[in-house]
Amino acid sequence: MPDQLLQQLADGLLIGLMYSLIAIGLTLIWGVMNIVNFAHGEFLMLGMFTSFWLFTLYGIDPIFSIPICFVLMFVMGMLIYRFIVSKVMKGPMLAQLVVTFGLSIFIANLAVYFWTPDFRLLPPTMLQGTWQIGGVALSIPKVAASLGSVIASVCMFFFLKRTKTGKAILATEMDREAALLMGINTERINSLSFGIGAALVGVAGAFLSTYYYIYPQVGGLFGTIAFCVVALGGFGSIEGAFIAGILVGLAQTLGGFYFDPSYKYAIVFMIYLITIWIRPQGLMGW
Amino acid sequence: MWYFLSDEAHSRRRIHFISLYGTVEPFISKLGTEKNMSRRKNVMASKNCTRVLSVALSLLLILFFSVSAQSQQKVIKIGAVYPLTGNIASTGLDCKRGVDLAVDIINGKYDLDLPLAKSAGLPNLGGAKIEMVYADTKGDPKNGMSEAERLITSENVVAMLGAYQSAVTKTASQITERLRIPYVCSDSSSPTLTERGFKYFFRVSPHDDIFARDQFQFLKDLEKKTGQAVHNIAVLYENTEFGSNAGKAYKKYAAEFGYKVVADITYTANATDVTSEVGKLIVSKPDVLMHASYITDAILFTKTFKEMGFQPKGIMTMAGYIEPGYLPSVKADGNYIIVRSTFALDLAKKKPLIGKVNALFKKKYGIDMSENAARSFMAPFVLAEAINRAKSTAPEAIVKALHETDIPGSQTIYPWKGIKFDPQTNQNIYARGTLVQILNQEYVTIWPFDSASKPVVWPFPAWKGR
Amino acid sequence: MRDFTIPKIIAGFAILLLLIVFPMVVSHSFHIHVMILVFMFAMLGVAWNIMGGYAGMFSFGQAAFFGIGAYTSSYLSIAYGVNPWIGLVAGGCAAALVAAAIGYPCSNLRGHYFAIASIAFAEIVRIVFNNWKMVGAAEGLSLPMQNESFANFLFNSSKLPYYYIMLAFLLVSLAVCYFIATSKMGYYFRAIRESHKIAEVLGVDVVWYRLMAIMISAFLSAMAGTFYAQYILYIDPGSVMLLAMSIQIVLISMLGGAGSIMGPVIGAAILVPASEYTRITLGFKGTGMDMLIYGLLITLISMYYPEGVWKLFSRIGRKLR
Secondary structure: OHHHHHHHHHHHHHHHHHHHHHHHHHHHHHHHHOOOOOOHHHHHHHHHHHHHHHHHHHOOOHHHHHHHHHHHHHHHHHHHHHHHHHHHOOOOHHHHHHHHHHHHHHHHHHHHHHHOOOOEOOOOOOOOOEEEEOOEEEEHHHHHHHHHHHHHHHHHHHHHHHOHHHHHHHHHHHOHHHHHHOOEOHHHHHHHHHHHHHHHHHHHHHHHOOOOOEOOOOHHHHHHHHHHHHHHHOOOOHHHHHHHHHHHHHHHHHHHHHOOHHHHHHHHHHHHHHHHHHOOOOOOOO | OHHHEOHHHHHHHHHHOOOOOOOOHHHHHHHHHHHHHHHHHHHHHHHHHHHHHHHHHHHHHHHHHHHHOOOOOOOEEEEEEEOOOOOOHHHHHHHHHHHHHHHHHHHOOOOOOOOOOOOOOEHHHOOEOEEEEEEEOOOOHHHHHHHHHHHHHOOOOOEEEEOOOHHHHHHHHHHHHHOOOOEEEOOOOOHHHHHOOOOOEEEOOOOHHHHHHHHHHHHHHHHHHHOOOOOEEEEEEEOOHHHHHHHHHHHHHHHHHOOEEEEEEEEOOOOOOOHHHHHHHHHHOOOEEEEEEOHHHHHHHHHHHHHHOOOOOEEEEEEHHHOOOHHHHHHHHHOOOEEEEOOOHHHHHOOHHHHHHHHHHHHHHOOOOOHHHHHHHHHHHHHHHHHHHHOOOOHHHHHHHHHOOOEEHHHOOOOOOEEOEOOOOOEEOOOOOEEEEEEOOEEEEEEOHHHOOOOOOOOOOOOOOO | OOOOOHHHHHHHHHHHHHHHHHHHHOOOHHHHHHHHHHHHHHHHHHHHHHHHHHOOOOOOOHHHHHHHHHHHHHHHHHHHOOOHHHHHHHHHHHHHHHHHHHHHHHOOOOHHHHHHHHHHHHHHHHHHHHHOHHHOHHHOEEOOOOOOEOOOOEOOOOOHHHHHHHHHHHHHHHHHHHHHHOOHHHHHHHHHHHOHHHHHHOOOOHHHHHHHHHHHHHHHHHHHHHHHHHHHOEEOHHHHOOHHHHHHHHHHHHHHHOOOOOHHHHHHHHHHHHHHHHHHHHHHHOOOHHHHHHHHHHHHHHHHOOOOOHHHHHHHHHHHO
C-alpha cells in the first residue's frame, strides 16, 4: 500500500507540527521557570474559543484572528504569572505543579460555566478544502497550521538566539543564579516567558480551531501529548520540542496505521519511555 | 531589553554609564532585603488565607448538613442519574431535557395521547405529582453507584432512571438491585444490562444488539428491493463499553447474514487525529462501513472521510451521528450518512403525537427534540403509569405493575408496537430501531421501508460532486 | 520518636475514637461512603508519599498500580474463584513486580522526566487493559454478588464493614510509612531525594532503594485497588486507571504536605469531601460550578500553603506545647 504510506507520512508530519507548536510554548515555560504548566491544554482551549468567538461574533476569519489571539493570550499569560504563579515560585516544585493544575480545572470549568459543554465547530472559513497532490490528500487548514508552526519555531529560534531579550531568557534557562548575578531581572523574564508560552499555544489553538471541534475539555489529550513531546525533546529546548513533535506525530499515524489504531497513543508513550531510557535528558536537553 | 534588567542594573547603568553586566556586591545585598519583604508578605497572606479557608470549611460543613436534611413534601420522588458535568455533559443535559418535559406533561393537563398526560399528576394517588431528583455522575461509574445510593437513602426516591453511559448504568443499577428499588432505563444501549438476571432493572429502549441486527436487515431488504448487493463490511468502533459491544454485535450479525468483515478497527475515543484509522479503512475497500461512536469522533471522522476521499457504498452509524451537536458542526458533510434511531421528527407525518410533543419541546427549550432527549423522555411515563396502576409507591408493587405494563404503541413517540417487558430479561420486547438518513441536513426515516418518509439514497454519493 | 509528645498522642487517640464511633452515630450511608473514599485516597496518598515525598520520585501514574491490584484480585476471583484476600496479596505482588520492571530503567531519571515517564507508563497500562480481551477490555469486570461475609470480602447490607476495613488498611499503611520514615531506609530515601549523586558517593545503593520505594508504594496502592473492586463490584480501565485519579492522588499528598506522614491524610480529608459535597449541591445543574470551586480551592491552598496544610497543623501543634 504505497500510496497510503505517503498519505500517512504526510498526515503524521502535519499533526506532528501541530504538536510541535503546542509544545514550544510549554518547553519555554518549563525551561525558564522549571514549572510543568498543567494548564497548557486549557490555554490551548482558550485560544480555540477566542478564535471561535471572534469569528462568530465579529466575523473575523481565523487567519486574521491569530495576531489578536497572540496578544490576548500573551496578556493573559503574564497576568496569570504575576498574580498566581509568582506567589509559588519560592515554594517547593510540587506546589507550582499543583497551582497550574488547580488553574487547569478552574479554567476548564469556567469555560463550561460561560460557554456550556456543547461542541462547536467553525464553519468553512478562508482556509478550507483539500489539496490533492500525487494521490495524497492534504487538508489545507492542517497545512496552514503546520506552516504556522514552522514560522513560529523559526521566529522563536531567532528571537532566542539573536536578540538581547532572547539571550536573557536563555541565560535564565541555563542558570538562574548566574543570570541574576549578570543583572537580569529574572522575575520579568519569567512573566515574559509565561506570556510568550501562553501566546504560542493560543496561536496553536487558533490554528487548531479551523479543523478540530471546540469544547471546554479539549485540552486534555493535547496537553498530555504535549508533555511527552516536551520531555522527549528535552525540556527547555525549542529545537528539541520541534523535532520531538514531528516524531510523535509520525509515530502516532504510522503506528496506528501499521499496527493498531487503538494502541497508537501507547506507541507514542512507549517511544518516549525508550528514548528516555537511552538518553535521560531527552533528545536535545542539557 | 532594558525592561528585563534588574532594578540594580538599571540604577548602575543610569548613574555610571557602565555596561549592563556590572558589579555584583550591591546587588547581592538587595537580594537579601527582597527575601525578607516577601517572607513578611507571605505571613500576612497566610493569616488572610487561614480566614478564607476556615470560611470555606464551614461552608462545607453547612453543605454536609444540608445533605442530611430530609425533605418532607408529599410528592413522588424519582431519582435520575446523568452526566451533567464533564466530558459528556452536553449529552447528559440533553437527556435531562427529555426527562423534564415528560415530568411537565405528567404533572400537568395536556391533551396528548400519552399515559397520564390528560390528568394532572397521578389520578390513582390523588393527583400526586412527580418530582425528579437529579444527580451528576460526571460519567464515572463509581459516582453512579454512590449518587444512586444517596438518592435512595437521603432523598428517598422510589425509583431510578438514567444514566446514558452503559458503564454508569451498570453500577447504579447494581445498587438499586441491592436496595430493591425499580430502575427503568431508556437511554443506555449495552445489551449486557438486561442479561444480568436483575429483577429490578427494566429497559424500555432497544439495545445495540437490536440496532446492529437492524442495520444488516436493512442491507438484505435493500438488496431485495433494488438488487444492489453488498459483500464487504468494515466495522469501526470506539474502544469503550458502548463501542466494543456494538462491534461484537456487528461481527456476530455479519456472520449470521453472510457478509465478510474486511476491516475490524477499534480506536480511542476523543482522538486528536484519525488519519491512520481512515487510511486502514481505505485500503480494505469495504462496500459498507458500520461505525459506532460518540459525537466527538463522529465529527472528526466525517471530516477525515471527506478529506481523504473515503468512498464506500454506504456509511451506517450509531449514536454520535444523531446527537444534536453533530449536524450543526459538520453541516452538509453529514449528508447521506445513515444512523440508527428510535426517534425521528419526520415520523410526525404518520404519528401526529410526535409533532405535538416536539412543539412542546421546542417551546420550552428553543430547539427540536433530539434522539437522546426522546429516548430519555419515555422512562418517566413508564414509571408513572406503573406507579399509578399499582396505586402505591412500594417498590414491590411498582415492580409487579411494571411486569404488567402494556402501553400501546400509539401512546409512545416511537414507531413501536408498544411497551411490554419480557418476563425474564425485563427488556421491552417491542423495542426496535429505525434507520434514518441525513438528507439536506435533516434526519429522514428510510427504513423499515414501509414506514419510510423518503426512499434511501444509495450508494453514497461521491464527495467531490456535492 | 521525638515527634511523639503527650498532647499529640492524646489528640491522635481522640481522633481515632471519633472515627471509630462515627459510622455508628451518622446514619446516612452517603457520609460513610465519603469517609470510605477519604480513607482510600488517604491510603493512596500515603503510598505515593513513600515514593514521592520521601524518596523524591514524583509519580503521576499511581492509578496504574491501583488498577493492577483491582484487576488482579477481580480476575482471579472471577476466573479461578480465588478468595479476594489472597487476591489482595496477589494483586500487591503483581503491582510490585510491574513497579520493579518499570522502576529499574527509570531509576536514573530526574524529577520532571520521571513524572512524565510515570504518566506515559500509566497510560500505556490503561490502553493495554482497555484492549485486552482476557480481562474484559473496555467492558471491564463485574464481580458476582456472592454471599456476604468477611471471608468473601463482600458486604451487602451495610457499609460499616467496608468502613472499618478501609480504616484498618489506612492505619496499616500509616504504620508502614512511619516505620520507613524513622528507619535507616527512610534516611536513605531522603538522601536520595536531596541528591542522588551525593547519596551514591556516600555508599547508598540508590537503585536498590529507589526500587524498594516504588515497590512498597505499588503494593499499598494495589491493596487499595482490591478494596475498591470489592466495594464497587465493577471495574473498568476508565474508572480505575485514569490519569485524573493519579493526579488527584498527587494533589492530595501535595496539598496535605508531601514528606510528612499525616500530610496525605489531611489532604484527603479536605479534598475528597470538597469534591463530593460540591458535586451534590452544585453539580446537578451542569454549570461546572462545583469543579470551579474545587479548582479555586486547590489553587488557593497551593498558593498560600505551598508546603502543605500539614505545616499549619504542626505550627498549631508547636504552639500548644
